[in-house]
Amino acid sequence: MPKKNKKIPLRKCIITQEMKPKQELIRVVKTKDGDVFVDPSGKKNGRGAYVSHDLSIVDQAESSQSIERHFQVKAIKEVYQDLRKVIQGEDLE
Structure with missing residues (x-):
């Protein structure tokens, strides 16, 4: 019997509107308290x-303030800095 292909979860980038495998994207989370942060693990609540x-x-995204609009929050400079760190392979504190 042929092995079943595992379904790869796809998600949409909120900037480009492209559907991509979850591994090629970085998750940003907004909690109930209104905190917005980068979630490299992809498992945090929110x-x-x-x-x-x-x-x-x-x-x-930063120049068009896409993330702020998406989550309906004020300026969140640290989130963009953290996104750059994750892309460059640096750890978040």
């Missing part, structure tokens, strides 16, 4: 949104 693993897309 409302999640996904951003492509690409510095130019993070720059585009």
